[in-house]
Amino acid sequence: MSKKVTGKAFDAKIFKRLMSFAKNYKSQFIIGTLSAIFLSMVSVSKPIILERIIDVYYENRDEKGLLNFSLLMLVVLLFEVLLQFIFIYKVNWLGQNIIKDIRVQLQKHMLHFKMTYFDNSSVGKLVTRLVSDTETIAQFFGQGLFMIISDLLKMMVVMVVMLWMNWRLALIAFIILPILVYATKIFQIAIKSAFQEVRTQVANLNGFVQERVTGMNIVQLFNREKTEYKNFIDINEKHKNAHVRTVWYYSIFFPIAEILSSIAIGLIAWYGGLEIVSTGTTTASQIIAFIMMSQMLFRPLRQIADKFNTLQMGMVAGDRVFEVIDTESQIAKTGTLIAENFKGDISFKNVHFSYIENEEVLKGISFNVKAGETVAIVGATGAGKSTIINLVNRFYEIDKGDICIDTHNIELYTLPSLRKQIAVVLQDVFLFSDSIFNNIVLSNDEITLEQVKTAAKEIGIHDFIMSLPNNYNYNVKERGAMLSSGQRQLIAFLRAYVSNPSVLILDEATSSIDSYSEKLIQEATDKITKHQTSIIIAHRLTTVKNADKIIVMDKGLIVEQGSHTELLGKEGYYKNLYDMQFANESAS
The missing domain is CATH 1.20.1560.10 (ABC transporter type 1, transmembrane domain)
Structure with a gap:
């Protein structure tokens, strides 16, 4: 037009x-x-x-x-x-x-x-x-x-x-x-x-x-x-x-x-x-x-x-x-496979991606995540960490390469079933102007209030919710304005937890919360990631020390991979990042 x-x-x-x-x-x-x-x-x-x-x-x-x-x-x-x-x-x-x-x-x-x-x-x-x-x-x-x-x-x-x-x-x-x-x-x-x-x-x-x-x-x-x-x-x-x-x-x-x-x-x-x-x-x-x-x-x-x-x-x-x-800006919905209970094997094969044409954010990255593994992705701001989350959920189409879950290219799965099996906790939590319960279940009739309460008790935030007026029916107002950033993060984590996903992704989930909320999140993370494939993106390296594998990114490339101990045992990007971070924390 x-x-x-x-x-x-x-x-x-x-x-x-x-x-x-x-x-x-x-x-x-x-x-x-x-x-x-x-x-x-x-x-x-x-x-x-x-x-x-x-x-x-x-x-x-x-x-x-x-x-x-x-x-x-x-x-x-x-x-x-x-x-x-x-x-x-x-x-x-x-x-x-x-x-x-x-x-x-x-x-x-x-x-x-x-x-x-x-x-x-x-x-x-x-x-x-x-x-x-x-x-x-x-x-x-x-x-x-x-x-x-x-x-x-x-x-x-x-x-x-x-x-x-x-x-x-x-x-x-x-x-x-x-x-x-x-x-x-x-x-x-x-x-x-x-x-x-x-x-x-x-x-x-x-x-x-x-x-x-x-x-x-x-x-x-x-x-x-x-x-x-x-x-x-x-x-x-x-x-x-x-x-x-x-x-x-x-x-x-x-x-x-x-x-x-x-x-x-x-x-x-x-x-x-x-x-x-x-x-x-x-x-x-x-x-x-x-x-x-x-x-x-x-x-x-x-x-x-x-x-x-x-x-x-x-x-x-x-x-x-x-x-x-008339705008054609939809993700191609050609997939026919119904994603049900992923094992959790994820692989990126020579993936190239750019938000703006000819300005690549990911420059041919490849890595594998085995079923049940907890993999952390670290790196400086703009390295391309959060982009990986967007691509796994197919919010964007890649320029070149393949992304597979359980050996199947994610493009073969139907979009709703794919996203249903992946739960994401973002750094910037969005809550609707509605009750805490509705913000957790997001109109999913299969999740009951009792299930939500049980999950909240398991990750230790039930008492916090019960302390609010009308507890689970408390209206958080637009964008969750009535809650602190840490409280919003806890609600977002509970939202992901009760959905019982096959793959859990945490994107800087503890970067903007207090130490008490971070402890609750860490405990809940240990529970939910115990038998699930998990990807954790973090700036705080203390939160990823126990990960099975750490992927280090810089300027759209993977520069190192290994466990926390392996990466600290050699001079490289991760060790420099770790030393710098802890030096700053000691100085403060």
Whole structure:
């Protein structure tokens, strides 16, 4: 999908694609369309009835006929109200159901994106696509498309009736139409560009606010309040200017449209008056009816311009939503093997990987992890340690090489079953705004509260959870804000523990916690890794001394492998790292 303004007031491809979502609601679509048709007919009947009342019953002083036609006018008005209710309710119901379907499709698509996509995308902009833009699409149906259909039908019926009643007066009224239609077209083209800029600035504003709110501690720690305030003023100014641009176009178009419709009414009154005086072919009742119908003709045209803009906004929003839906960034799901209870043999064979093209993070690494082994991976920041975790879980696709578990390439396994057998405890723990229990089981109905309590007792954190208000039902709030980093780490470890994985991966799991929590984690690690394949990534070398094998990485390469004792027995990267770390700890 193009992000640029096409210059067209109407994009047929996007329109057709949006309309395809209405196929599931054909009956509601038909009801909405039929109510628009009947509404146009009923609306035009009012000036005809009024002309009849004035011509026949006023002049002849026919009280009974006047009463009957007045009652008929009342019935028509009530019927019009009923049709308007059906029309407005059905089209808005249709719009809300369609955006529900679009949101579901968009969310389902986004859930399977590679991590690369999220690495390169603003969270605020994605939220805008999923929430704000889809809501605008609802207006495409509820306030745009069907309203335009209704107005166009009304105008067509009005024009036919005007020609039937008095073709000369009708032509006088129609003189203004080409000018107004031309002005409307110019307005539509200009406003589309403005609306695209509005949507862009809304996304930018959402992205800016989301990032600053999430990183507020960094903003305050580094005294960036004034700087970020100025940045916000700038982006908010662009947001305002985008909206002001739309207001500018509206403020020009609507006065012009109002003047043109007033000129048309003046021409009807002038020409009709001349005919009354000179030929008598026109009556006063016709002039009154034509003034009413001219309003019914020109007002919808003015409203169509406004509603067409709503239609365009919906298509602009649809363009942005479809851009995400059309993005091909999913991990290939060609695997058919169901991963069940891995033995735990893991092998990397000449694996190359890069987050950015031509900037390799892993440069052809190879290593083996035997079933039941605990393997530690150490190295400086940026060596590529955490990347290995991402690749084992297939968050990213490798550039070259093979990664196998139990002799099978991981690409042969179905993605859900693969990830179900691998539990990961990350350094940066993410908790949802929910209870501790729900954050542990993550909606897995197979895990009971009793199982969670038993597991918590085994790793020694049951007492900590019971000390909280509502214990396992305690709401940790967004991102686990009500817990310390050490407590969040313990919850994350319990989450991994109760899932009973075949492979356990700890990524700097003890790097940001206190010594007491670290002791609990270490004890739990010893329990859970006793009979399981485990990969431990750590900066603190004291946590990996008991590992069966230690892999030392530097700049995307494996520079050493061996046990703790073996690696300390020779001069190399690990011994230097160990001596440096303990020298620093002794100095402190």
